[in-house]
Amino acid sequence: MLDFAIFAVTFLLILVGAVLYLCPASRQASGIPGLAPTDEKDGNLPDIIASGSLHEFLVNLHEKYGPLVSFWFGRRLVVSLGSIDLLKQHINPNRLSLVEMESILRKVTKERRGRSFNRHVFIDTLLQGNLSDQQILEDTMIFSLAGCIITANLCTWAVYFLTTSEDVQQNLYKEMDHVLGKGPVTLEKIEQLRYCRQVLCETVRTAKLTPVAAQLQELEGRVDQHTIPKETFVLYALGVMLQDSSSWPSPYKFDPGRFSEESAVKNLSLLGFSGSQECPELRFAYMVTTVLLSVLVRKLYLHPVKGQVMETKYELVTSPKEEAWITVSKRS
Numbered sequence: 001m002l003d004f005a006i007f008a009v010t011f012l013l014i015l016v017g018a019v020l021y022l023c024p025a026s027r028q029a030s031g032i033p034g035l036a037p038t039d040e041k042d043g044n045l046p047d048i049i050a051s052g053s054l055h056e057f058l059v060n061l062h063e064k065y066g067p068l069v070s071f072w073f074g075r076r077l078v079v080s081l082g083s084i085d086l087l088k089q090h091i092n093p094n095r096l097s098l099v100e101m102e103s104i105l106r107k108v109t110k111e112r113r114g115r116s117f118n119r120h121v122f123i124d125t126l127l128q129g130n131l132s133d134q135q136i137l138e139d140t141m142i143f144s145l146a147g148c149i150i151t152a153n154l155c156t157w158a159v160y161f162l163t164t165s166e167d168v169q170q171n172l173y174k175e176m177d178h179v180l181g182k183g184p185v186t187l188e189k190i191e192q193l194r195y196c197r198q199v200l201c202e203t204v205r206t207a208k209l210t211p212v213a214a215q216l217q218e219l220e221g222r223v224d225q226h227t228i229p230k231e232t233f234v235l236y237a238l239g240v241m242l243q244d245s246s247s248w249p250s251p252y253k254f255d256p257g258r259f260s261e262e263s264a265v266k267n268l269s270l271l272g273f274s275g276s277q278e279c280p281e282l283r284f285a286y287m288v289t290t291v292l293l294s295v296l297v298r299k300l301y302l303h304p305v306k307g308q309v310m311e312t313k314y315e316l317v318t319s320p321k322e323e324a325w326i327t328v329s330k331r332s
Helices: 002-022 045-051 054-065 084-089 099-112 122-127 133-144 147-163 166-180 194-207 256-260 262-270 280-299
Strands: 068-073 076-081 213-217 221-223 226-228 232-236 300-304 326-330
Touching: 045 054, 054 068, 054 076, 084 221, 084 262, 099 122, 099 133, 122 133, 147 166, 147 194, 147 280, 147 300, 147 326, 166 194, 166 280, 194 256, 194 262, 194 280, 256 262, 280 300
Parallel strands: 076 232
Antiparallel strands: 068 076, 213 232, 221 226, 300 326
16 A cells, blocks of 8 residues: 555646646736746745645745745746636636547457456456446546545544544434444445435545646636636645535535535535546545445444554645554443
């Protein structure tokens, strides 16, 4: 898992570096409020390092300048969107950074379908099943990119947050007892565990599971009366959006009940965490975490460790800085 985490973070840094340094630099600040470069060569990189992480830098930047801000990564202008309303406005023919990888995986799928090779690889196993090309593509990306680390951290945060709220844990137990009884969890029954899905959505939101996403502004665009120049690197400050009080009442409170409202589900969907835009990595993570909770919650009470303070590390995926511990007792 550590090797995979290192790979994932390294992959992201290489990807960002390629976009920022291989593409022509955007030098026009376009009137968007934000920071001027503090270093001629590195831009605001020293400020990011001093903040502790890109997410924490963006939190401070948006608090000071508002939901639309700019800063400099090297000699490249970067624009950050920090509200769901601005995200809705940013509709343009941008291309996600995983498009090139999708093309490669589709080519490999076509080349290996129906043929025998001396070396059996993961995609060959998928091709043996009755799966569509799209399903094979998604499953391959899940296991080759962030699926494992996202799943592991969603499981960790879900268990931890359940220890902080006895009422939430009890409501989840009642639903699982009603839907599952003493029987095993199945795909059909997972779809009936609606409160469990609310718990997982709120876990993603409260933990700010993936704090930053990014796109390259391939064409000149406009957001909130401001022009975003062509080839500007645009960050989606998801961690900022997920704790925005204008979208989430009491944003620092763990409250799965908020996702009984369609508006909350829609907001999370816009960020790519739920609904029709949900990424395949999260679909896998939701399913695995549901199975884990169905075993733990039906058999055990989950309790916090007295005096434990959970500090957060914001990287490709948000995780605890130190090991997260809980105590348990058997349900009667």
